[in-house]
Amino acid sequence: MFYVAAAVVFGVWFMSAYGGAYGTEYFAGYLVEKSLSVDNLFVFVIIMTTFTVPEEHQQKVLSFGIVLALAMRAVFMALSRCWVPGSLTARRGAERGRVPGRCSGRGGPAGGAGGLVPDGEADGHPGAVAGGRQVAAGPEAR
Incomplete structure (x- = not known):
């Protein structure tokens, strides 16, 4: 209470x-x-x-599950900075004139799109977000 x-x-x-x-x-x-x-x-x-699960091991199993859930949340939050260009972290950075994370163009979920790079460095990063705008992906971008 x-x-x-x-x-x-x-x-x-x-x-x-x-x-x-x-x-x-x-x-x-x-x-x-x-x-x-x-x-x-x-x-x-x-x-x-x-x-x-025997009663004497239930506390250990429960504690392991909680720690594993926290670790997985941390991993997915960190990955979301690279994979979700429109995420809150990316939007806050764009509002301040910068991109908060640096992930290569190869870091996206489809093996190419969705990386974040700072302004002026989007060349050679297909599908990257530079300065809050999407950069063209694929062969036509080169």
């Missing part, structure tokens, strides 16, 4: 400090995450019973 109250107090402070729209987004995100965490409890119960 303490953590829920702390989240609500933080949300109220966040709403007063940054405005109602951002506060509403925070509370919507909090409710989604809370509902997903309750859903995860059912998934854990199903996994533990399906694989008949």
